[in-house]
Each structure stands twice: as C-alpha cells, then as structure tokens.
Amino acid sequence: MIKKLKYIFNPKSIAVVGASNKPNKIGYTIIKNLIDEGYNGKIYPVNTHEQNIQGLKAYMKVSEIPYEIECAIIAVPAKFVPGILEESGKKKVKSAVIISGGFKEIGNIGLEEQIVHISNKYDMPVIGPNTMGVLNPKVQVDSIFLPIYKLKRPHIGGISVITQSGAIGGAILEVASESEIGLAKFVSYGNAAVINENDLLKYLGDDPETKIILMYIEGVKNGKKFFNTLKDITKKKPVIILKAGKSDISKEAAKSHTGSMAGNYMAYVAAFKQTGVIIANKLDDLFNLSKIFSQPFPKGKKVMVVTNGGGNGVLTVDAIVDNNLKLAEISKETISELKKILPAYAVPANPLDLIGDANSERYRASLELLKKDKSIDMFIVIVLFQTMSMNSDILNTLITFKSEIDKPMVVIATGGEYTRLHKKIIDQYGIPTYDTPEDAVYALRALYNYKKISQD
Amino acid sequence: MIKKLKYIFNPKSIAVVGASNKPNKIGYTIIKNLIDEGYNGKIYPVNTHEQNIQGLKAYMKVSEIPYEIECAIIAVPAKFVPGILEESGKKKVKSAVIISGGFKEIGNIGLEEQIVHISNKYDMPVIGPNTMGVLNPKVQVDSIFLPIYKLKRPHIGGISVITQSGAIGGAILEVASESEIGLAKFVSYGNAAVINENDLLKYLGDDPETKIILMYIEGVKNGKKFFNTLKDITKKKPVIILKAGKSDISKEAAKSHTGSMAGNYMAYVAAFKQTGVIIANKLDDLFNLSKIFSQPFPKGKKVMVVTNGGGNGVLTVDAIVDNNLKLAEISKETISELKKILPAYAVPANPLDLIGDANSERYRASLELLKKDKSIDMFIVIVLFQTMSMNSDILNTLITFKSEIDKPMVVIATGGEYTRLHKKIIDQYGIPTYDTPEDAVYALRALYNYKKISQD
Numbered sequence: 001m002i003k004k005l006k007y008i009f010n011p012k013s014i015a016v017v018g019a020s021n022k023p024n025k026i027g028y029t030i031i032k033n034l035i036d037e038g039y040n041g042k043i044y045p046v047n048t049h050e051q052n053i054q055g056l057k058a059y060m061k062v063s064e065i066p067y068e069i070e071c072a073i074i075a076v077p078a079k080f081v082p083g084i085l086e087e088s089g090k091k092k093v094k095s096a097v098i099i100s101g102g103f104k105e106i107g108n109i110g111l112e113e114q115i116v117h118i119s120n121k122y123d124m125p126v127i128g129p130n131t132m133g134v135l136n137p138k139v140q141v142d143s144i145f146l147p148i149y150k151l152k153r154p155h156i157g158g159i160s161v162i163t164q165s166g167a168i169g170g171a172i173l174e175v176a177s178e179s180e181i182g183l184a185k186f187v188s189y190g191n192a193a194v195i196n197e198n199d200l201l202k203y204l205g206d207d208p209e210t211k212i213i214l215m216y217i218e219g220v221k222n223g224k225k226f227f228n229t230l231k232d233i234t235k236k237k238p239v240i241i242l243k244a245g246k247s248d249i250s251k252e253a254a255k256s257h258t259g260s261m262a263g264n265y266m267a268y269v270a271a272f273k274q275t276g277v278i279i280a281n282k283l284d285d286l287f288n289l290s291k292i293f294s295q296p297f298p299k300g301k302k303v304m305v306v307t308n309g310g311g312n313g314v315l316t317v318d319a320i321v322d323n324n325l326k327l328a329e330i331s332k333e334t335i336s337e338l339k340k341i342l343p344a345y346a347v348p349a350n351p352l353d354l355i356g357d358a359n360s361e362r363y364r365a366s367l368e369l370l371k372k373d374k375s376i377d378m379f380i381v382i383v384l385f386q387t388m389s390m391n392s393d394i395l396n397t398l399i400t401f402k403s404e405i406d407k408p409m410v411v412i413a414t415g416g417e418y419t420r421l422h423k424k425i426i427d428q429y430g431i432p433t434y435d436t437p438e439d440a441v442y443a444l445r446a447l448y449n450y451k452k453i454s455q456d
Numbered sequence: 457m458i459k460k461l462k463y464i465f466n467p468k469s470i471a472v473v474g475a476s477n478k479p480n481k482i483g484y485t486i487i488k489n490l491i492d493e494g495y496n497g498k499i500y501p502v503n504t505h506e507q508n509i510q511g512l513k514a515y516m517k518v519s520e521i522p523y524e525i526e527c528a529i530i531a532v533p534a535k536f537v538p539g540i541l542e543e544s545g546k547k548k549v550k551s552a553v554i555i556s557g558g559f560k561e562i563g564n565i566g567l568e569e570q571i572v573h574i575s576n577k578y579d580m581p582v583i584g585p586n587t588m589g590v591l592n593p594k595v596q597v598d599s600i601f602l603p604i605y606k607l608k609r610p611h612i613g614g615i616s617v618i619t620q621s622g623a624i625g626g627a628i629l630e631v632a633s634e635s636e637i638g639l640a641k642f643v644s645y646g647n648a649a650v651i652n653e654n655d656l657l658k659y660l661g662d663d664p665e666t667k668i669i670l671m672y673i674e675g676v677k678n679g680k681k682f683f684n685t686l687k688d689i690t691k692k693k694p695v696i697i698l699k700a701g702k703s704d705i706s707k708e709a710a711k712s713h714t715g716s717m718a719g720n721y722m723a724y725v726a727a728f729k730q731t732g733v734i735i736a737n738k739l740d741d742l743f744n745l746s747k748i749f750s751q752p753f754p755k756g757k758k759v760m761v762v763t764n765g766g767g768n769g770v771l772t773v774d775a776i777v778d779n780n781l782k783l784a785e786i787s788k789e790t791i792s793e794l795k796k797i798l799p800a801y802a803v804p805a806n807p808l809d810l811i812g813d814a815n816s817e818r819y820r821a822s823l824e825l826l827k828k829d830k831s832i833d834m835f836i837v838i839v840l841f842q843t844m845s846m847n848s849d850i851l852n853t854l855i856t857f858k859s860e861i862d863k864p865m866v867v868i869a870t871g872g873e874y875t876r877l878h879k880k881i882i883d884q885y886g887i888p889t890y891d892t893p894e895d896a897v898y899a900l901r902a903l904y905n906y907k908k909i910s911q912d
Contacts, residue, residue: 029844101811106801132812150874151842166812167765170842171870178872218770244770282894283771283870309623314674314700315739345562355557356588356622386607386626388485414627414739416634418606438738 004125005195005203007095009136009185011070012041015062015093017084018075018100019045019053026075026099026145030133031056033148039140042067062087069093073133073143078102081129082114089122097143098128104191105130112193119194131190132166135173137183138209144188146170157182158211159290160204162197164189165244168216168283175287180424184209196221198229205233212293214286215241227271234276238450240289242280243268276453278446284439291432292443295408297451298377302328303444304370305351307382308358308390312412312437313351316380319441325448327351328376334369341365356384360393367401378444379409380437385419395422399429408447410440460581461651461659463551465592465641467526468497470599471518471549473540474531474556475501475509482531482555482601486589487512489604495596498523518543525549529589529599534558537585538570545578553599554584560647561586568649575650587646588622591629593639594665600644602626613638614667615746616660618653620645621700624672624739631743636880640665652677654685661689668749670742671697683727690732694906696745698736699724732909734902740895747888748899751864753907754833758784759900760826761807763838764814764846768868768893769807772836775897781904783807784832790825797821812840816849823857834900835865836893841875851878855885864903866896 014034018027027047031054034043044065045053052058059065062072062084072088074081078100088096096119103112112129119126127134133143137156144151154176161176161183163169169188176183185207187200197220204210213233220226233239245265272279280286303325307313320327327350338348342362346355352370354362363381370376383394402409411426411433413419423433434440470490474483483503487510490499500521501509508514515521518528518540528544530537534556544552552575559568568585575582583590589599593612600607610632617632617639619625625644632639641663643656653676660666669689676682689695701721728735736742759781763769776783783806794804798818802811808826810818819837826832839850858865867882867889869875879889890896 024844026844102801106803145844146842147844150846152872163767165765165767165770167763167840168767168771170765170840171768174842174870174872174875216767218767244767244774283892307623309621309626311619311621311624311672311674311700312627314621315624318700345558347562384623384626386602386630388480388482388601388603390606414630416608416630419630436739 001123001125001195002199002203004095004123005199007070008097008125008127008134009141010139011095011141013044013068013070014039014041014141015044015046015065015069015072016075017046017062017072019047019058021050021053029145029147030073030075030143033142033144034140036148037140037142037153039142041139044069062093063091070095072096073099075099075145078108078111078129082111082118085115085118085126089118089124093124095124096126097131097134098126099131099133099143099145101130103129104193112191115193126194127187128190129193132169132188134188135183135186152177154181154183157184158209159183159214160185160207160210160212161214162187162189162200162204163216164197164218165216166190171283172214172216172286179287180427181287181291184211192221198222198226201226201229201233205229205236211237212290213237213239214290215239216244217241218244223271227275230275230277234453238278238290238293240278240280240286241272242283242286276450278450285442288434288439288443289446291427292408292410292447293450294430294432295447296406298408298444298448300377301326301448302375302377303380304328304330304376304378305380305382306354306363306366306370307351308354308356308387309382309384310353312382312384313353316382316412316437316441317351319437323441323445325441325445328373330370330373330375334373337369338366341369356387357389359389360391360397363394364397364401367397371401371405376407378407379405380412380440380444381409382412385413385415385422392422395425398426398431402429402431408444410434410444412437412440457579457581457651458655458659460551460579461655463526464553464581464583464590465597466595467551467597469500469524469526470495470497470597471500471502471521471525471528472531473502473518473528475503475514477506477509485601485603486529486531486599489598489600490596492604493596493598493609495598497595500525518549519547521547526551528552529555531555531601534564534567534585538567538574541571541574541582545574545580549580551580552582553587553590554582555587555589555599555601557586559585559649568647571649582650583643584646585649588625588644590644591639591642608633610637610639613640614665615639615670616641616663616666616668617670618643618645618656618660619672620653620674621672622646627739628670628672628742635743636883637743637747640667648677654678654682657682657685657689661685661692667693668746669693669695670746671695672700673697674700679727683731686731686733690909694734694746694749696734696736696742697728698739698742699728732906734906741898744890744895744899745902747883748864748866748903750886750888751903752862754864754900754904756833757782757904758831758833759836760784760786760832760834761836761838762810762819762822762826763807764810764812764843765838765840766809768838768840769809772838772868772893772897773807775893779897779901781897781901784829786826786829786831790829793825794822797825812843813845815845816847816853819850820853820857823853827857827861832863834863835861836868836896836900837865838868841869841871841878848878851881854882854887858885858887864900866890866900868893868896
C-alpha cells in the first residue's frame with residue numbers, strides 16, 4: 001500500500017466530498033485553495049445539493065463521477081465517512097484523505113475500525129481520519145483546510161514534513177513560508193488508522209524530491225519497526241524529529257521509581273541517537289536544523305567567526321564551546337595579511353571583529369584572505385545590518401564568497417524589518433541565516449554529527 | 457557624580473561636537489535623529505568649518521556657545537577628545553557622552569586616562585568612550601548613531617537597558633521596537649572609563665520611570681560593589697542579566713584544573729542567584745522575561761492551559777514540567793460546567809483542548825468558567841490564529857478576560873503575518889505573548905521566583 005501513496009501526494013484527479021459554496025465550510029476552503037493555487041489535475045466537487053461549486057460542475061455522489069479518481073478528499077460528518085469510503089472503494093478511487101474528525105480520538109473506535117476494514121478490502125491507502133491535510137507544492141495538491149490568507153503556503157523545496165499534530169503542522173508551514181523555506185511534501189497523518197508514521201517515513205525516504213525529513217511525533221504505533229526504518233533512512237537523508245510528551249518522564253518519575261513510563265521517553269532519545277536521528281529540542285529547531293543541510297560537510301570542528309559587533313562575537317564563542325566545537329586557530333600568515341588590510345584599531349584574531357564601522361569591502365577583503373586558510377572548517381559570519389557603514393552590497397560579498405568555498409557557512413543577524421529583508425535574500429542564495437548564535441552553532445554541530453552517520 | 461547622570465538622560469540642552477552635513481558621518485546621523493525624533497531641548501551643533509548644520513546654527517567650538525550646555529555628545533577622532541572635554545569642563549558643561557572609539561580598547565590607555573582625569577577635575581560624568589549612545593524616548597534624547605530607517609526606536613515604557621556592547625544594544629533596541637516594548641532609558645556604556653555598570657545600575661535603581669532593568673555584561677569593574685548594588689536593587693525591581701563570556705570556563709577548564717578563570721563565571725552565576733538576579737540564557741530571554749513582569753504575582757505554581765491545538769498543549773505541558781511548575785487540577789464543578797458548554801468531542805481537562813474548530817465564543821465561555829476555579833494560579837492561553845473558526849474577535853475575549861482576573865496570563869501563538877498582527881495588539885493590552893511554550897513557561901517560572909525576592 002505504501003507505493004500507492006503516490007496517489008495521495010501526486011493525484012491526477014481529486015474528488016472533494018463535502019465541497020461547498022459556503023465560506024465557513026471546510027469543503028469550501030479546500031476547493032478554493034485548489035483553484036487559487038492552480039492545481040492542474042481534475043477537480044470533482046461532490047455535494048448532495050448543489051450542481052455547481054465555485055464554478056465547477058458538482059456531483060451528487062462519488063459513484064456518479066464518470067471519470068477515474070486518484071484521490072478522494074473527504075470532509076463530511078464522521079458518521080457518513082464509512083459509506084462514502086465504501087462507495088469510493090467500489091468506484092476504484094485510488095486513495096483517500098479523511099479530514100473529518102470524530103473517530104477514535106473521541107472514543108468512536110468502531111467507526112474508525114470500519115475505515116480500516118474498507119481500506120484493506122480495496123487496498124486503498126487512507127490518510128487520517130482527523131488530519132489537517134496533505135500538501136505538495138510542486139503539483140499544487142493541497143487538502144489543508146486553512147485559508148491561505150491566514151496560513152501562507154511554502155514554495156517548492158527539498159524538505160518533507162510528517163506531523164502527528166495538525167496544529168504543529170500549521171506552525172511548521174507558516175515558519176517555512178515566512179522564512180522562504182521550500183517544501184517537497186507535507187502530511188498531517190491524524191489518527192493514522194491506516195497509513196501511519198512508519199509508512200510515510202518509508203515512502204518519503206525513497207522519494208527523490210525529499211532531501212530532508214522533519215517529523216513531529218507524540219508517540220508511534222510500533223517502536224521496533226519505526227526505529228528499523230529510521231536506521232535505514234538516516235543513512236540516506238537527514239531525519240530531524242521533535243518528540244513531544246517528555247512530561248511523562250517527570251510525572252512518572254515523581255510517582256514511582258520503577259521507571260516504566262520514564263523509560264519510554266528515554267528509550268526514544270536513546271533510540272534516536274542510535275539510529276542517527278537529529279533531535280530537535282523545540283519547534284524552531286526543526287527549521288534551524290534543516291536549513292543547515294544545504295551546506296557541504298565540514299572537514300573538522302574548527303569554526304571561524306567574522307563579525308562587525310564585538311558582543312555578538314563573544315556570545316558566538318560561548319555557543320561554540322557549549323556545543324563542543326572549536327575556534328579555528330588561523331595561521332600567522334593569515335594574521336599578518338589581515339593586519340595589512342584592517343584598520344589599526346581592529347585586531348586580527350578569531351573571532352575577527354571587523355569593528356562597527358566595517359563596510360562590505362572590509363568583509364570582502366578579510367574573507368578573501370580567510371578563504372586560503374586551511375585551519376578553518378566552517379564559517380560563521382555575523383552581520384549587524386544596523387550600522388552606518390553597512391549596506392546591501394554585503395549581499396554580493398557574502399553570496400560571492402559562498403560560491404567560492406566548499407565549506408559550511410552561516411550568517412547570524414539580529415534585527416527588524418531592514419535586517420529581515422536582507423536575511424531572506426541570503427537564505428535564498430543558499431546561506432542559512434540564524435537569529436542567534438545558539439541556533440547557528442547548534443545547527444553546525446548537527447551537520448558535523450550527521451556527517452558520520454551518512455558516511456557509515 | 458551618580459546624581460548628575462540626570463544630565464546624561466535628561467539634558468535640557470545638547471551640544472553635538474563633530475556635527476556634520478555629510479550623511480556618512482556619525483555627527484550627521486546624531487543631529488538628524490535628534491531633529492527627526494523631535495528632541496525639544498536646545499541643540500547646538502559644533503563644527504570647525506560649517507556655520508549651519510542641517511538648518512541649525514553651528515559653532516566653531518564648545519566654548520563659543522553662549523548658552524548653558526547640559527550634555528556634550530562628542531563624535532570626533534580620539535586624539536581631539538581630551539581637548540574638547542577639557543574645554544567642556546571649563547565651560548561648565550554638565551555631562552558628556554563620548555561616542556568616539558580609539559581608546560583603551562585598542563591600547564591607547566594614556567588617552568583614556570586623560571578622560572578620567574578631566575572628568576574628575578570638573579566632576580563631570582562621562583559615558584564612554586566607545587559607546588553606541590544613550591536613549592530616553594520620553595524626552596527624545598538620542599545619541600545613538602544608527603540611522604532610524606535601519607534601527608527603529610522603541611516607544612516610551614518602563615524597561616531600562618544597560619549594555620556593555622553597542623552591537624548587542626542595537627539588537628535589544630530592535631527587538632523592543634519590533635515587539636512594541638517600551639523603554640525608559642537605554643545606555644551603552646562602552647569602555648566605562650568614568651561611569652560604569654555599577655553607577656548606572658544605582659541610578660536606574662532609583663529612577664522612578666524604570667520598572668525593570670535589563671543588562672548585558674561581559675565583565676564588571678568591581679564584583680563586590682556590583683553584587684552589593686544588585687542585592688539592594690533586586691528587592692525594588694527585577695534585574696535581568698545576560699552575562700557573556702561563558703567560554704572562559706571551558707577554555708580554562710581545558711587548560712588546567714586550577715579553576716581560576718572557571719571560578720570566575722561560576723562565581724557570577726552563584727552571585728546572581730544569591731542577589732536575586734534573573735538570569736537570561738540567551739538574547740531573546742531578555743524581553744521574554746521582562747514582559748512577564750507586567751503580570752501580578754501568582755499565588756502558587758499551578759498553571760491552566762487552554763488551547764485550540766492539541767500538539768501545542770502537549771508541548772506546553774512538557775515545558776511546565778521542565779520548569780518545575782504544575783498543571784492545575786481543576787475542580788469537579790468546573791469540569792461538569794465545562795461539559796455543558798463544550799461540544800461532545802472536547803474533553804474537559806487541563807490542558808483544555810477546545811479543538812481546532814473553537815471560535816472566540818468557545819474560548820470566552822470556557823475562560824468564564826475557569827475564572828472561578830480557585831485551583832488555578834496562572835493562565836496560559838494558546839491561540840492558533842490560522843484555523844477557519846478563529847477571527848479577530850478573540851482579541852476582545854482575551855483582553856476582557858484579562859481585565860477581570862488578578863492572575864498572571866500569557867498567550868502563546870506561533871505564526872506569520874496574520875498571527876503577528878494579532879499578537880502585537882494582545883501585547884499592547886498587557887498580556888505578554890510568546891512564540892513558543894518554552895519561552896512562555898520559562899518567563900512564568902521567573903515571575904514565580906521573583907515573587908519571593910521582592911517580598912524578602
């Protein structure tokens with residue numbers, strides 16, 4: 001059934017059951033989103049009353065649609081879902097996404113079992129029920145029922161997201177679109193009645209468009225299977241996981257010392273480490289970490305820090321030490337060359353503080369010299385865009401430098417509108433930007449760690 | 457000399473030495489900022505060549521200004537500074553801010569000693585040299601030499617900032633203005649040749665407009681004095697400190713086991729804890745923590761979590777446990793009342809998941825019931841603004857509820873433009889908003905801790 005997930009992510013035709021002309025209905029938003037984003041497969045609205053939905057011919061029932069359907073998106077009250085799914089199976093609909101809630105999550109176990117039964121009978125993969133939907137920006141497949149004006153969709157890219165929570169999924173989508181991070185596939189798997197996290201992990205592990213997998217999980221159906229799958233996939237591509245439910249430790253630990261529940265979360269962490277998973281400690285980490293994998297692997301642990309703000313340099317050194325990386329010891333030659341080009345009040349060292357009056361040219365000349373220094377494994381360039389001497393020319397300097405080196409490079413910049421504008425551009429040219437030294441260095445450390453896993 | 461700091465923060469007249477008509481000069485930006493922001497004291501530009509600076513009458517020398525000067529802002533090459541300061545002292549200028557760099561920080565110790573000598577001779581407080589400047593939004597005093605289009609200034613408020621690093625100071629200012637956080641005073645103290653962190657702490661500790669003090673320090677001149685001052689002030693108002701230079705530990709620890717340098721940072725942390733300082737672990741913490749002090753103190757540790765996203769609720773519980781706070785155990789009465797108003801698929805519990813289809817009215821009705829529950833010490837309300845049923849009416853619900861309770865309340869919302877718009881409004885009505893559960897709960901924990909210190 002895993003192979004058939006292509007009909008979920010890449011359907012040539014979609015039936016929307018529960019499609020509506022009423023803006024407050026989920027079935028309205030799904031149709032509107034498909035139209036507005038320009039999904040270029042066939043859309044068949046299904047509505048028991050209306051003959052026309054948002055300008056498209058509507059059908060009374062799935063079985064009345066006289067064409068092949070690769071995916072049925074179902075958004076009707078729970079009690080009607082098994083009937084519609086059965087009808088879809090008979091009609092040879094290739095896959096289904098059940099948006100509707102009201103199943104196992106509120107105790108309606110029988111209703112959910114019917115879905116599993118029908119799915120198996122027709123060998124028809126089902127996402128959900130109780131899912132926020134599926135997104136594939138490349139082909140404009142979008143069953144997410146949130147309006148686009150409230151939640152912008154990310155553009156096309158190499159990151160795929162598997163999330164147990166729709167709400168967290170929404171937050172992930174928004175961070176991605178705000179930060180101009182492109183996605184390959186997004187799936188909120190809801191109750192996982194049929195297709196679960198392990199199936200999705202396998203499918204996306206083999207998906208050539210997916211370069212990195214991000215997951216948010218609260219628990220998994222079958223730990224052993226899941227960790228075996230992870231072991232395979234982390235060798236091929238980075239898997240970054242945010243696992244919620246830590247509190248079980250603390251609660252249980254307080255109650256007793258048997259450690260049954262406690263062992264549970266600890267087991268996850270241990271298994272993640274063994275299987276090469278990159279652990280996200282907070283929501284932000286998911287993208288902070290994923291961005292770093294656009295970079296080549298570092299040869300070693302030695303970091304060069306270039307800055308126009310002394311304090312930021314100090315905080316970055318703190319983070320480097322905290323994360324068990326090292327400051328590069330630049331060569332005497334580099335130091336003496338730097339002396340020639342820097343003003344007398346700048347000290348050639350690492351961190352290299354170019355001083356608050358540094359302009360783009362001072363960055364360029366310094367980076368040019370550092371480029372040749374073999375003691376450097378990775379670059380952190382801090383730019384305070386607020387200084388008088390800083391302007392947009394720094395973009396050329398950074399982007400050009402990046403194109404000439406084969407080492408990881410990140411930019412740290414903290415600031416408002418003016419700074420954000422520039423950071424977006426830097427990100428788009430393949431240099432990950434971070435708000436804080438902590439985030440930047442944690443990401444570089446993850447890149448360093450993952451090198452070993454991928455080369456195992 | 458500390459009392460005379462009023463002339464630094466609140467001068468009725470300012471001379472800008474090095475004022476300029478050339479936009480690439482620091483002395484240009486300072487004059488432009490004072491004019492644009494509407495400083496309503498007297499501005500006297502000093503320039504050796506020009507008779508008119510940006511429409512203002514200019515003077516050749518400080519001594520030629522025929523009026524009283526309460527503050528001289530000096531932005532000329534280092535070698536000219538002692539002469540100008542001496543002239544200012546003779547002319548009975550009441551205080552000085554030396555923007556110019558090129559002193560002790562690059563080894564020119566003699567030049568800096570001259571400044572100390574002149575300052576003492578005339579009992580004239582000096583900020584700097586090598587400072588980014590001083591800001592007092594209430595009276596539009598602004599000697600920060602960064603253009604406003606690059607670095608927006610925050611509005612008037614109760615937070616004062618003392619920073620050793622200009623660059624970090626700039627980042628702090630930007631976060632404040634972006635987040636609509638108001639400032640009382642801001643000072644970057646640079647080399648602290650005369651006025652140091654301890655003097656500023658004392659002054660702002662007594663300043664009635666300063667409700668909270670934020671500090672960024674890399675080191676202090678006199679630890680004993682500093683910690684004694686802290687001990688006094690933390691009883692009166694919260695002092696939140698970000699201390700950089702942790703790496704000294706690691707470096708030194710690696711070199712030897714004598715622990716001389718290592719003891720240094722550890723001593724800071726220990727002393728901070730003893731003196732009631734609130735420790736910021738990262739830059740973001742400064743404001744995440746400071747915002748919380750708009751809230752009343754909680755009676756106890758018990759937190760109520762209300763959400764329209766299940767996953768966010770789980771992550772919040774994790775953070776609550778991590779920070780050693782507790783989930784409130786709401787009463788049976790509350791639970792049975794909640795049952796009456798909630799849809800069948802929502803479970804009355806803590807966290808209270810109002811489900812993704814919750815609208816403002818469902819929040820209102822639930823909060824109304826929770827208001828009466830005595831088991832609750834603080835409220836965390838999570839709002840996913842992206843759902844179909846959520847709209848701007850939630851603002852009324854939250855703001856009204858807040859006005860009716862005497863307990864701390866925070867809002868967590870993650871999202872892009874649409875979400876940010878709403879969060880700003882919520883912040884402005886005195887409910888601190890946070891991006892992540894971790895930040896929100898860490899802040900509530902700090903509020904709980906500070907309660908004891910302030911009541912000591």
